[in-house]
Amino acid sequence: MRHRGRYGIAPRRVVYGLLGAGVLVFAGFMINQALNTSLVYFILPNEYAQQPSQYQDRRLRLGGLVAPESVRFDDLALQLTFMVTDGIESYPVQHVGAPPELFRENAGVVIEGRFAEGTFVSDNLLIKHSEVYEAPEDGHIDIEALRESLQ
Amino acid sequence: MLSLGVLGSAAVALALALSVYALIAGILGAVRRDARLQTSARLTALAVFLATTTAVVVMQAALLTNDFSVQYVAEHSRIESPTWVKVVTLWAALEGSVLLWAWLLTGYTAVLAVTAPNTILRPWALVVMQGVQIFFLSVVAIAANPFTVLANVPLDGPGANPLLQNHWMMAVHPVLMYLGFVGLTVPFAYAMAALITRRPGTEWMRLTRRWTLLGWGFLTAAIVSGGWWSYEVLGWGGYWAWDPVENVSIMPWFTATAFLHSIQVQERRRMLKAWNLLLIVLTFSLTLLGTFLIRSGVVSSVHAFGDGPVGPFFLAFFVIVTLVSVSLVVWRWDQVRDRADLDAVVSREGAFLGVNVLFLAMTFAVLLGTVFPLFVEATTGARVTVGAPFFDAITLPVWMLVLLLMGVGPLLPWRRAETQTLRSNLLLMGAALVLAIVVAFAFGMRKPYPLLTIGLAGWNLASVGLLLAGAIVPRARITGRSLGEVFGRYAFEQKRRVGSMVVHLGVIVIALGIVGSGGYRVDQQLRLAYGERVPFQSYELQALRPFSEQASGRASVGVEVAVFQDGRQVTVLTPRINRFGTSQMTVPTPSVRYTAGHDLYLALAGAVDPQQDFVIIRAVQSPLITWIWIGGAIIAFGTMFALSPGDRPVRRRVEAEAPAGAEA
Numbered sequence: 001m002r003h004r005g006r007y008g009i010a011p012r013r014v015v016y017g018l019l020g021a022g023v024l025v026f027a028g029f030m031i032n033q034a035l036n037t038s039l040v041y042f043i044l045p046n047e048y049a050q051q052p053s054q055y056q057d058r059r060l061r062l063g064g065l066v067a068p069e070s071v072r073f074d075d076l077a078l079q080l081t082f083m084v085t086d087g088i089e090s091y092p093v094q095h096v097g098a099p100p101e102l103f104r105e106n107a108g109v110v111i112e113g114r115f116a117e118g119t120f121v122s123d124n125l126l127i128k129h130s131e132v133y134e135a136p137e138d139g140h141i142d143i144e145a146l147r148e149s150l151q
Numbered sequence: 152m153l154s155l156g157v158l159g160s161a162a163v164a165l166a167l168a169l170s171v172y173a174l175i176a177g178i179l180g181a182v183r184r185d186a187r188l189q190t191s192a193r194l195t196a197l198a199v200f201l202a203t204t205t206a207v208v209v210m211q212a213a214l215l216t217n218d219f220s221v222q223y224v225a226e227h228s229r230i231e232s233p234t235w236v237k238v239v240t241l242w243a244a245l246e247g248s249v250l251l252w253a254w255l256l257t258g259y260t261a262v263l264a265v266t267a268p269n270t271i272l273r274p275w276a277l278v279v280m281q282g283v284q285i286f287f288l289s290v291v292a293i294a295a296n297p298f299t300v301l302a303n304v305p306l307d308g309p310g311a312n313p314l315l316q317n318h319w320m321m322a323v324h325p326v327l328m329y330l331g332f333v334g335l336t337v338p339f340a341y342a343m344a345a346l347i348t349r350r351p352g353t354e355w356m357r358l359t360r361r362w363t364l365l366g367w368g369f370l371t372a373a374i375v376s377g378g379w380w381s382y383e384v385l386g387w388g389g390y391w392a393w394d395p396v397e398n399v400s401i402m403p404w405f406t407a408t409a410f411l412h413s414i415q416v417q418e419r420r421r422m423l424k425a426w427n428l429l430l431i432v433l434t435f436s437l438t439l440l441g442t443f444l445i446r447s448g449v450v451s452s453v454h455a456f457g458d459g460p461v462g463p464f465f466l467a468f469f470v471i472v473t474l475v476s477v478s479l480v481v482w483r484w485d486q487v488r489d490r491a492d493l494d495a496v497v498s499r500e501g502a503f504l505g506v507n508v509l510f511l512a513m514t515f516a517v518l519l520g521t522v523f524p525l526f527v528e529a530t531t532g533a534r535v536t537v538g539a540p541f542f543d544a545i546t547l548p549v550w551m552l553v554l555l556l557m558g559v560g561p562l563l564p565w566r567r568a569e570t571q572t573l574r575s576n577l578l579l580m581g582a583a584l585v586l587a588i589v590v591a592f593a594f595g596m597r598k599p600y601p602l603l604t605i606g607l608a609g610w611n612l613a614s615v616g617l618l619l620a621g622a623i624v625p626r627a628r629i630t631g632r633s634l635g636e637v638f639g640r641y642a643f644e645q646k647r648r649v650g651s652m653v654v655h656l657g658v659i660v661i662a663l664g665i666v667g668s669g670g671y672r673v674d675q676q677l678r679l680a681y682g683e684r685v686p687f688q689s690y691e692l693q694a695l696r697p698f699s700e701q702a703s704g705r706a707s708v709g710v711e712v713a714v715f716q717d718g719r720q721v722t723v724l725t726p727r728i729n730r731f732g733t734s735q736m737t738v739p740t741p742s743v744r745y746t747a748g749h750d751l752y753l754a755l756a757g758a759v760d761p762q763q764d765f766v767i768i769r770a771v772q773s774p775l776i777t778w779i780w781i782g783g784a785i786i787a788f789g790t791m792f793a794l795s796p797g798d799r800p801v802r803r804r805v806e807a808e809a810p811a812g813a814e815a
Contacts, residue, residue, distance in 0.1 A: 031516060031545060035523060038541035042534040061536065075765065078676050097676045098757030098767035101728055101737050147534075 040112070044147060046088035048115070061112050062091075062120055063128075063150035065141070068105045073098070084109065084120065087141030091115075095122040102127045108150050156221045159209040159298035163250075166202035166257065167288040169195050174281040181274035189274045193264040196277060199284065200261035203254045207241070210250065210297060214240050220304045223247055223297035229310030229732045231704040236311060239322040243311035245446060246297035248325065249461065253287035255333045260284060263337060272355055275344035276337075283336055286468050294460045310704060310732040317729055317738050320380040327373035328400065332438045334366025335407055339435040339476075342428050346479040351424050351487045356414045361794060363414070367407045368790035374400055375661075375783030386739040386754040388674060388771030390779065393542040395450040398521045399441025402514050406434040409510035416500045419565050425480060425487040426507070432476040437514075439469040449525060495567040502560030509549050509556070516545040547600055554607040554662060557655055558614035576617055583613035601670040608659050615652050642792075650793025657785030660778050667749070667775025676756050680765040684715065687770045690751060691715040694766050695723070697759050706730045707740075708759050710766050714744060714751065726753045726768060749774040 042061040067083035067090055074080075080095040093111055103109070103125070113122035128150050173195035180188030210223070214237045219225040227244045228237055241247045260280040267273050291297070315321045338359040345355035356363070377400065378390035391397060410430040417423050444450050447462020480487060493501060520537040527535045562576050587609030588602050596602055619638070622645075627637045642649040679685050679694035686692075695711040709727025713720050724742035731738070741754035752771040759766055 027512060031519065034541045034544040035520070035537065038538040038544070039523075039527070040536045040538045042536065059538065075678055075763075075767070078678060078767065097769075100756070101739065101758045103757075 042110075042150075044086040044089075044143065045084060045091050046086055046143070048091070049089040052115070055115065057114065059112065059114055060120075061110050062093075062122075063108070063110045063147065064090075065146070066103070066105050066107050066109055071099070071103075071105065080125075084111065085141075086143060086146060088143070091118070091120050093120045093122055095125050097125070100125060100127050108146070110150055154220055154300060155209050155213040155216075155218050156298045156300035159206050159213070159221070160292075160296060160300075162202050162206035162209060163288060163292050163296070163298065166199050166206065166253075167285065167292050169199045169202060170257075170281050170285050170288055173199065174278055174285060177274055177278040177281060181278065192274065192277060192281075196257075196260045196264035196281070199281075200257040203250075203257040203288075206250065206291075206298075207254045210241055210247065211238065214238070217307075219306070219308060220301055221297070222299040222301050225301055225305050225308045227311050228308045229704060230307050231732070232310050232316070233703045235319070235322060236316050236704070239315070240311045242325045242329075243315045243321075245461065246291070246295040248329075249287060249295050250291050250297055251326070252329045252333065253284065253291050255329050256280070256284050256287055256336065259333050259337060268358065270354065270358065271348055272341055272344040272350065272358065275347045276340040276355075279340035279343045280336065283340070286464075290461055290464050294464050309734060313729070313731040313734050313736050313738045314384060316705070316731050317740060318380055318384050320376055320383065324373055324376045324380050327369050327376060331366050331368075331370030331373050332403070334362055334369055335403065335431070335434055335438070337362035337366070338410075339431050342431045343476060343479065346428065346476075346483050346487075349483060349486055351428060351483060353414075353418050353421070356417065356427065360414075363407070363411060364790060364794055367404075367411055368787060368794070370400075370404050370407060371790070372783065372787050374404060375780065375786075379780050379783075382752075382776070383743070384738070384740065386741050386769070388672065388741070388752045388754070388769070388773060389668075390776075393520070393537075393539045395521050396445050398517050398542075399437070399444055402441060402517055403434050403437040405510045405514040405517070406430055406437060409507040410434060412503045413507050416503050420491060420500050422489050422491050422493070422500065423504075424489060425484070428480050428487060429477070430507075432473070432480070433514075436469055436473045436476075437518075439465055439472060443469055444521065450521060497563065497568045497573070499560060499563045499565045502556050502563055506553060506556045506560065509553050513546050513549050516549075517542065520545070550662075551600070551603055551607065554604070554611065554659075557658065558607070558611040561618055561651070561655075562614055576614075579617065580610045580613040583609040598670050601666040604662050604666045608663055611655065611659050615656060618652065646795060647793045650789045653789030653792060654786050655789075657782045657787075657789055660782030660785055662782075664775045664777070664779035664782060668773040668779070672771060672773045672776075674769070674771045676767055676769050678765050678767050679710075679712065688772045689716060692753075692768075692770065694768075697761060697766070698725070700727075704732055709740075710755065710759055710768070712742075712753055712768065724751070724753045726755045728755055728759065745777050747777060750776050 040059050040061055041055065042063060043055065045062065045064055048055055048060075048062070062084060064084035064086045067085045070081075070083035072081045075098075078097055080093075080097065080099055082093050082095075083090045084093050085091075095111065095113075108128035110126045110128060111120060111122040112124035112126075113120055115121075173192045176188045176195065177192035179185065180190075180192055210221075212218070213221045213224045214228050215234070217224070217228065217230050219228075223244070223246050224240075227247070228240050232240075242251045260277065263280060264277055267276070310316065338356065341355040341359045345351050377397070381392075382388070382390040410427065413423050413430060414427050417427050443462055443465035446465065449462070493504070495501065520541050523537050524535050527533055558580055559577070563573070584606040588606040591602055591605045596605070622641055623634060623637050626632075626641065627634050630637065632640075673688055675687065677685055677687060677692065679692060681694050681696065684691040684693045691714075693713040693715065695713055697708070697710050700707040700709070707727045707729050709725050712724045712726065714722050714724055722744050724744060726742045727740050729738045729740050730736075739755050741752055743753075744751040750771075750773045752773065754769045754771075756767045756769045
């Protein structure tokens, strides 16, 4: 005989139901935490300049162009430094490792890392093929086109 | 003028028309119980397959003869490419991939039409297969026709995507993936047939058991081989990055794995009817949703499949399939409602149910992480990506629980466990778990997940040992045969059970490979001056000389690096950068020394400049990573073993049919 409560529901089912709900709430909490800590924002230098505090201590993907005449590579320390720019703002970038094969001035790049005292410290450097976005010749950069090409 | 393009388009159109006829004839034949119409629908399935085969042959002919009047060939092939690249170019881009998918689907339908037992489910299952087929053929015919004829015929094309040309694995991986997706369409079709005919019992899953296992096996092999391709091609020394393309392949795998376990509960206990139906619906619709996500360009992926015109088609079909099949389940709710209840949580079905919940939780989490950027962008306008840490944080603890249940489940009897034996078994397995952790700790391992995984590997090995001992030792004692002989007989009598043990062993092997390579990999950039020996881990690396090579359609620049261990030269690795045809894109191609203990993986970090007296390479040492591929092979073997013909039920029937005393 299966014991049933007043509404025809076995008490064990109620317990399972409550347990299940508890697990769901806990899982939701965990997922929310994990999402919050591992969201990586994609921004351009001028967006950072507007609200630096919002991106403090956050992992970011910073997009932009390699500013002309800013590239230095120390091959003994394997330190690459350059300026990343979107035509409005520029920031210095520090990257440990060699410049990738297609790395050059005016190349579109997406760098991953964090800001530390005004310098972007990167641990991942991706070259975006500039087939979509042609580097500017008159110095004017179309921000929207740049953003699209770096996505 | 009859060109290959026109011929191909005509073959696709014919296949589509025949498929529509087969659908209508199938429905009429099933509704009116008209055997002639049903037979006509079945024979038409063969004709559809012939038509799609013609289309594929025409496409291959166009690729191999460099017929650039066909748009697909003009956009994705190149005269100087080697023959194997031309052959696999069929699935190197969107239009060809959908054609391949449609072709495999028509092939499965044809096989089903010929071999499926004549049950009341068959006509409806074939109707559903035809329905899915019509969708794919329409996509080929309308949205992504690879046979479009060009007015201005170019003299040569750009060639296939360099990343795909770079490794022979690309000839295998996509085909396995589609074979898996298509294989899982068959149980979906039978599930729908079961709902339509009001027979949501176990018949549909018994009839499709092999198809399910086959589809699952292909999907598993596809995922593992895809990981190996990433490892060999992408140059960062890893194999899984939680990229959307990877995520949408693992989600149906999760649900299919859950399905594989939960159908056994229904077969044994007549429970979970609705659950099983919904699981196979979910598996099938996730393959459609996944294709939509990665082919429409709504989520950005490093694999850059690009935004094709087929996105809306897949989205619409996904919505239709989900709505129709869920409504069917609801409509038939009276028949699919479970009447039995779980007797005890500690039982085989309890463990299977638990593992189901875990796999679904992972599916949900991965789906959430994959589409979350879309929500954020829609609501706040910010562009975000969900990083690998999210997926790791969510799935790793769940995987630990899966491994825990994987050890317990097979040892538990159905309905209710006898506590005495269970307790002594768990005690033994727990001892193995602790022992494994202690040994790993003594060897210097301190990270919690790797330690726990190694402990769970011990737990599972003990479990398999207990399972085998429980099955073999008593038989050996009764029959007086040797243990090896009894094991051989047992393995061939219980193919499904022994196959599942082998698959579970493969999972353990993969888990160890992931732990080693994920937890203890060393990744470093090194400046190698030519001639100088630079230490890296237990090795010394010496750049010998730069080289350049020309092969058909490919130009490489690279460096020869001598690898020394204990002062002896063990090998020469040749990391390089490949360039294909006229493409501007370069593909840094790593060079790997595989060993059982760890891999040494070298990739060029920058350009090879003949003016420089040094080269910068990325060196990665990944412990145990080879075992991931070996584990994949073990799983494939176990699946094939379970699928191989001649398991016990068949034998029994033969024995029962023979009259007593009449020796054949």
